Amino acid sequence: MTKSDRKINLAGTVIDGSRHFCAFFHNKDEELRTLLPFIREGLDAGEKAIHVVCAEIGSEYRARLRAAGIDVAAVEKSGQLDVIAWPNSHLMAGGEFDPDHALKMIDQVLGAAREQGYRRTRGIGYMDWALQNQIRAGALMAYEARLNTILTRYDDPIMCSYDLSFTGGAVVLDVMRTHAAALIGGVFQRNPFYIPPEQMLQELRERGEFGRDE
Amino acid sequence: MATSDRKINFAGIVLNGNRHLCAFFHSEDEEFRALLPFMVDGLTAGEKVVYLVNGNHIEEHRRRLKYGGIDVEAVEQSGQLDVIGWPPSVRDSDAFDQAKSVDDFLSAARNQGYRRARVVGDMDWASDNQIPDAYLIALEARLDIVYSRHNAWVICAYDLSRFSGVAVLDVMRTHPVALIGGVIQHNPFYIPPEQMLEELRERGEIDRHD
Numbered sequence: 001m002t003k004s005d006r007k008i009n010l011a012g013t014v015i016d017g018s019r020h021f022c023a024f025f026h027n028k029d030e031e032l033r034t035l036l037p038f039i040r041e042g043l044d045a046g047e048k049a050i051h052v053v054c055a056e057i058g059s060e061y062r063a064r065l066r067a068a069g070i071d072v073a074a075v076e077k078s079g080q081l082d083v084i085a086w087p088n089s090h091l092m093a094g095g096e097f098d099p100d101h102a103l104k105m106i107d108q109v110l111g112a113a114r115e116q117g118y119r120r121t122r123g124i125g126y127m128d129w130a131l132q133n134q135i136r137a138g139a140l141m142a143y144e145a146r147l148n149t150i151l152t153r154y155d156d157p158i159m160c161s162y163d164l165s166f167t168g169g170a171v172v173l174d175v176m177r178t179h180a181a182a183l184i185g186g187v188f189q190r191n192p193f194y195i196p197p198e199q200m201l202q203e204l205r206e207r208g209e210f211g212r213d214e
Numbered sequence: 215m216a217t218s219d220r221k222i223n224f225a226g227i228v229l230n231g232n233r234h235l236c237a238f239f240h241s242e243d244e245e246f247r248a249l250l251p252f253m254v255d256g257l258t259a260g261e262k263v264v265y266l267v268n269g270n271h272i273e274e275h276r277r278r279l280k281y282g283g284i285d286v287e288a289v290e291q292s293g294q295l296d297v298i299g300w301p302p303s304v305r306d307s308d309a310f311d312q313a314k315s316v317d318d319f320l321s322a323a324r325n326q327g328y329r330r331a332r333v334v335g336d337m338d339w340a341s342d343n344q345i346p347d348a349y350l351i352a353l354e355a356r357l358d359i360v361y362s363r364h365n366a367w368v369i370c371a372y373d374l375s376r377f378s379g380v381a382v383l384d385v386m387r388t389h390p391v392a393l394i395g396g397v398i399q400h401n402p403f404y405i406p407p408e409q410m411l412e413e414l415r416e417r418g419e420i421d422r423h424d
Contacts (some may be wrong), residue, residue, distance in 0.1 A: 026378075045286070054404060162379070168379055169379055173394060184386075192400065193397075195395065
């Protein structure tokens with residue numbers, strides 16, 4: 001399958017290079033207002049859209065997309081949009097979030113989209129699913145770090161969106177360090193604080209936040 | 215007065231140009247390990263060094279400097295080192311007044327003949343006093359303006375376990391250079407102080423006149 005060569009716009013910037021991004025917002029309105037053009041551009045171009053949302057707000061999220069003028073029923077039925085609710089039981093091992101399973105699932109849905117014939121997928125992770133379910137910070141950061149390795153196999157832009165009202169200072173900083181570019185205050189920039197996944201995992205182990213055997 | 219042309223080393227790189235840094239740490243030990251050489255270098259170079267700390271913990275901080283090899287009594291007596299409890303007084307309760315206090319002590323240092331000053335802010339004073347995020351960011355923005363008028367190198371040190379996500383992100387946005395995980399980088403997320411103050415006003419987090 002050939003890759004899409006269409007440009008991707010985000011907050012007034014054309015995206016190129018590594019595709020794992022983070023975004024920080026002060027509230028839901030600012031979040032959706034900023035991400036909507038990115039979502040619409042992909043749908044209009046016939047790309048796949050995968051949105052991971054907090055399990056409790058799946059229907060509320062669909063309603064917000066509808067209110068913004070997206071024909072949610074049609075794009076879900078055609079398979080162009082998947083709204084995935086997390087955490088589901090597959091992500092949890094012994095009541096704890098399991099990064100391995102989550103990464104496998106992301107790999108699967110991106111691979112499946114490609115097999116369905118989509119030349120590009122735009123993924124958005126509304127990270128409330130992790131923050132509101134009190135997923136352990138070390139496990140979440142290990143997931144974010146290792147997602148970089150998975151995404152090297154894809155050309156798909158993946159945006160992890162963090163609502164600052166649920167996020168502590170230490171998490172914000174580690175999120176910065178696990179994403180190649182960041183959208184902050186409406187400005188999208190390459191991120192010089194990014195470090196390779198192996199280095200992040202090593203640091204998490206040294207801090208005792210993520211076990212050697214994990 | 216000629217400016218000092220000595221190089222400034224911090225966390226293994228030579229600083230130039232931008233002088234208002236934020237630094238983030240996971241523990242007090244990590245923090246002190248990074249800040250101590252920066253202060254020692256300044257003292258050795260004959261520069262003024264100002265250490266802003268929680269007013270309740272001044273003695274503790276002085277003890278740690280001594281433990282780190284600084285002859286605290288001697289450099290305090292000579293006026294080269296000031297360990298200052300922050301905020302300076304209850305009266306100086308708003309960001310504007312606090313920024314003015316900093317402006318004043320930097321001017322005083324210059325008048326005393328110091329060609330350059332190093333300021334280290336241990337930002338625990340803010341979390342210990344439950345300073346609201348918006349107020350803290352307004353202060354950082356105001357200080358960014360003050361520091362640009364002086365020949366001063368400034369490190370604002372934040373213990374990550376004590377600050378909210380909003381605070382950490384906006385702290386990043388008010389410092390042109392940041393130290394994260396022991397690595398210093400020019401910070402592309404920095405915005406000019408006037409823009410930050412305007413954004414805080416638009417968010418309704420500070421008053422028009424703040």
